[in-house]
Amino acid sequence: MTTSSSQPLFESAFLRKLDRLALLTRRAMVGDIQGERRSPRRGSSVEFADFRPYVHGDDIRQIDWNLYARMERFFLKLFVAEEELTIHLLVDNSASMDWGDPHKLTYARRLAAAFGYVALSTLDRVTVTAFAAGAGAQLRGVRGKAGALPLFAFLQRLNPGGAGNLVDACKRYARTAINPGPLILCSDLLDPHWEEALRALGSRPFEMTLLHILAPQELRPQLDGDFRLLDAETGETVEITADLETLQRYQTHLREWQETIERFCHGRGITYVQVDTAQPVEEFILTMLRRRGVFR
Known part of the structure; x- marks a missing residue:
């Protein structure tokens, strides 16, 4: 499958590597029918x-x-009993994700595809939900290796939307999701109410992994001079002078923000993983996510 007419989500050699992975869960969960995962x-x-x-x-x-x-x-x-789980993949496709080099939404699509493929390989059920206002979409539960084709096709067609409301989307998902199981949220969290959104998901017994996706231009901006910055979702602008002192303050605030998110997640049993889209997604999956105990 492709993110464009010429660019595949993954090469076949990498899919063979994904076949050897399994998604780890910290506790046994009750699924629907017999699969390959422990149940209480x-x-x-x-x-x-x-x-x-x-x-x-x-x-x-x-x-x-x-x-x-x-x-x-x-x-x-x-x-x-060995039963299947439902793996919940939540992809933020709001306008702020339509940015960066490498592109944040493209990276999120590929992460979701990898998680989904691994889950399907172990006979778990996979559902994918996109969050952006006006562009939200859902792929309802698919199962087995045959589910990889509709999974990849859905993610290939997933376009960025307009302004997103992460809180409303997470509240709605928490109300309507069936069979809470492992949940993977791919988002840049550029929503001032991200804490309320995560609390909403935490109201259900999901086992959550937050993949906090930022582009290198956000993590290490290379700016010098006067700029007018445009908010991709609200259209608001702000004028700045990018000098060494401004960039140092930015780095300090960025680090404090990430640390705040990590503390929030740690206190609620959420696995928090920072994602830099400059790192090749294949390397991120096979090294970072295995090191963090997300995959084995």
Whole structure:
């Protein structure tokens, strides 16, 4: 699949590397149907979990006869059920993401594609939701390797929208999402109410990973002289003189902002990962996300 008519999302060699990854979850979650991931339910997989006393009506095939021989009481063997999860991919495609070199939304598309592909490879269900006002869209649950084609096609068609409202989008998603599971949010968080948005998602038992996507021009601006800056979403302008002192203040505020987000996430069990689009996405996935324990 492509982000344009000539640029593929990933080369086939990288997809083969993704086939060897798995998305890690910190706790067992209840899914819908049998898949390849541990569930808190008891089932009939090959991994032993516990015993419980036999009660009338239980399947006698589950009785542990060796234990009966020792204790002269009937106990059932319980096994870990392996069930699919729903992986929730949330992509911020508001106007502020339509910027940067390398382009932030293009990077977010590729990250979402990688997460989705890995989840589909392990038989989990994947849903993708875009957030921008006027351009929001959703790909409802797809499953299995066959789901990679509609997943990639959806992300390929995903265009930037206008002004976004991250809070409203997250509140709406928290109200309507079915089967909370791992949730990956790809956003630049350039919304003054980002804390309220994350709190809204935190009202449901998602296991959240925040990929905070910024371009190198935002992280390390190379400016000198007088500029008029335009807000891509509100249209508001501000005039600045970019000198060494201004850039140093900018770097200080940027660092404090990122640290504030990280503290907020840490206190709520959210995995926070800073993303610099200057780093090749393949390298970011195979090194940074594995190092942070997102993939194994």
